[in-house]
Amino acid sequence: MSLLRPTFVRINLDQIMSNFRRLQSLNPGQPFLCPMVKANAYGLGDVAIAKALEKERCNSMGVASVEEGMRLRDHHISANILVFGFQGKEACDQILRECLTPVVSNFQQLEDLVGAAKEYLDIHIKFNTGMNRLGFSAKDIPNILNGLFQNPNIHVAGICSHLYDGANICEESSSTQKQIAEFEKIKELFSDSEIVYHLYNSAAMASLYRNKKSFAYGSRPGLLIYGIDPEPEKSVRPLIGPVVQFQSQVIEVHEVAADAVVSYGGTWQAPRDSIIGIVAAGYADGVCRSLSNVGHLLVCGRKVPIRGVVCMDYVMVDLTDIGKAPQDFIGEEAVIIGIQGEEEISVEEVAEKSGRITYEVMTGIGERVPRLYGEVYI
Ligand SMILES: Cc1ncc(COP(=O)(O)O)c(C=O)c1O
Known part of the structure; x- marks a missing residue:
C-alpha cells in the first residue's frame, strides 16, 4: 500500500x-x-x-x-x-x-x-x-x-x-x-x-x-539502541548513530501580508509580508504543541521557524527567507526530526525546545504515523 x-x-x-x-x-x-x-x-x-x-x-x-x-x-x-x-x-x-x-x-x-x-x-x-x-x-x-x-x-x-x-x-x-x-x-x-x-x-x-x-x-539500554544521547552536551555520537527520520510535506502555501496572524488564537503576527507553508503533521502526529512559535522544521535544507500554534493535523512554518516563489514550495519535504542536506534536527533538540524528555518525544509520535523500515511500512 x-x-x-x-x-x-x-x-x-x-x-x-x-x-x-x-x-x-x-x-x-x-x-x-x-x-x-x-x-x-x-x-x-x-x-x-x-x-x-x-x-x-x-x-x-x-x-x-x-x-x-x-x-x-x-x-x-x-x-x-x-x-x-x-x-x-x-x-x-x-x-x-x-x-x-x-x-x-x-x-x-x-x-x-x-x-x-x-x-x-x-x-x-x-x-x-x-x-x-x-x-x-x-x-x-x-x-x-x-x-x-x-x-x-x-x-x-x-x-x-x-x-x-x-x-x-x-x-x-x-x-x-x-x-x-x-x-x-x-x-x-x-x-x-x-x-x-x-x-x-x-x-x-x-x-x-x-x-x-x-x-x-x-x-538494559533503551535510548542508546535508538541512537539517542542520554547527555547530549557530552555526546556519544561516535559510539552510536541516530535512527529516526520523521517527516512530512508542505501541502499548501499562503502569502500573508504584514500584520496578518497565523493559526488558532492569532499568537503570531507577521512583522512583514511573509510566505507561510502548511505542513501535514500536527500534535496528533507528535509535533508537540509546546513547539508553537519556538520550534523549527527543515525545508529546502534550511531550519525554518514554526509560526503560530501547532494544530492537531498541521503546523505552519515561515518560508520567507528561503528565496523561492511561493508555489514552488508545494510538495517540498519538511523534516520534523532527522537530517536534510547539511542540517539536522535531533530528538534531543526537539526535547529541549519542547520542554520534554527524549523518551516523551519518541513515545509521542502519533499512532497514525506510518513507521517505514526501508521500503516496507507496517
Ligand atoms: C527497568 C528499566 N531498565 C532499563 C531502562 C532503559 O532506560 P534508558 O532508555 O534510559 O536506557 C528502563 C527505561 O525506562 C527501565 O525502566
Missing part, C-alpha cells in the same frame, strides 16, 4: 543493529545486554526492531507488560523476553503459556508465580537499591528464598536493580555508587554462579564509555 498522506517516520534498522553491535563491543565479556523494546520500542515499532535485534543474535529483550511480550511472541520473536511489570494470576498464566521471563519485584507476584508454575520457569528478581519505585530490599532475601523453596520449578536466572541517576556512575560517592554498593551486598547473598546481574541503563553505559571504564554488570 502506498502512503496516502505524506507524513511518516523512517526507521533505520541497520543503524539500530549497528548501535547494538557497538554497545556489545564496549565490553565483549559483558554478561548480559538486554535492549528495552517496551512501549512499542520507544514508539518505533517493537516487532520490526525485535526482529532486527534477533538478526544480531540478541537473546534478551525487555518489555513493560505481558501484553507487549505476547505481541512479540505472536510475531515469532523467540528471544528471552523479560517482563518488567505484571499483576495477578491471569498475567502469570500468560507468562507461562508464552514462555516469558517475569521480573519479580514484590511478594504478591512471587506468590502468584509459585502457585502457577507447573513447569520450569526462569525468573529475574528486582531489588530496590535507592530509586524507590519497584523492587525488594536486601532484608527480604530470606523470605524470597523461602517462597522459591515451595516451588522447585522456579529458577532464578537474573538479579537486577534500576539506577535513578546513572549519569553520575563514574563520580566517587555518587548516588549511583551507593546504589552499586547496595547491589553488591545483595549479589553476595546469592551464591549461584549462573545468575546474571544487570543494572546499567543508557545514561550509565554512556558515562562508563566516556570514562573508559569496564562494565561489571549487565545492561
Whole structure:
C-alpha cells in the first residue's frame, strides 16, 4: 500500500543493529545486554526492531507488560523476553503459556508465580537499591528464598536493580555508587554462579564509555539502541548513530501580508509580508504543541521557524527567507526530526525546545504515523 498522506517516520534498522553491535563491543565479556523494546520500542515499532535485534543474535529483550511480550511472541520473536511489570494470576498464566521471563519485584507476584508454575520457569528478581519505585530490599532475601523453596520449578536466572541517576556512575560517592554498593551486598547473598546481574541503563553505559571504564554488570539500554544521547552536551555520537527520520510535506502555501496572524488564537503576527507553508503533521502526529512559535522544521535544507500554534493535523512554518516563489514550495519535504542536506534536527533538540524528555518525544509520535523500515511500512 502506498502512503496516502505524506507524513511518516523512517526507521533505520541497520543503524539500530549497528548501535547494538557497538554497545556489545564496549565490553565483549559483558554478561548480559538486554535492549528495552517496551512501549512499542520507544514508539518505533517493537516487532520490526525485535526482529532486527534477533538478526544480531540478541537473546534478551525487555518489555513493560505481558501484553507487549505476547505481541512479540505472536510475531515469532523467540528471544528471552523479560517482563518488567505484571499483576495477578491471569498475567502469570500468560507468562507461562508464552514462555516469558517475569521480573519479580514484590511478594504478591512471587506468590502468584509459585502457585502457577507447573513447569520450569526462569525468573529475574528486582531489588530496590535507592530509586524507590519497584523492587525488594536486601532484608527480604530470606523470605524470597523461602517462597522459591515451595516451588522447585522456579529458577532464578537474573538479579537486577534500576539506577535513578546513572549519569553520575563514574563520580566517587555518587548516588549511583551507593546504589552499586547496595547491589553488591545483595549479589553476595546469592551464591549461584549462573545468575546474571544487570543494572546499567543508557545514561550509565554512556558515562562508563566516556570514562573508559569496564562494565561489571549487565545492561538494559533503551535510548542508546535508538541512537539517542542520554547527555547530549557530552555526546556519544561516535559510539552510536541516530535512527529516526520523521517527516512530512508542505501541502499548501499562503502569502500573508504584514500584520496578518497565523493559526488558532492569532499568537503570531507577521512583522512583514511573509510566505507561510502548511505542513501535514500536527500534535496528533507528535509535533508537540509546546513547539508553537519556538520550534523549527527543515525545508529546502534550511531550519525554518514554526509560526503560530501547532494544530492537531498541521503546523505552519515561515518560508520567507528561503528565496523561492511561493508555489514552488508545494510538495517540498519538511523534516520534523532527522537530517536534510547539511542540517539536522535531533530528538534531543526537539526535547529541549519542547520542554520534554527524549523518551516523551519518541513515545509521542502519533499512532497514525506510518513507521517505514526501508521500503516496507507496517
Ligand atoms: C527497568 C528499566 N531498565 C532499563 C531502562 C532503559 O532506560 P534508558 O532508555 O534510559 O536506557 C528502563 C527505561 O525506562 C527501565 O525502566
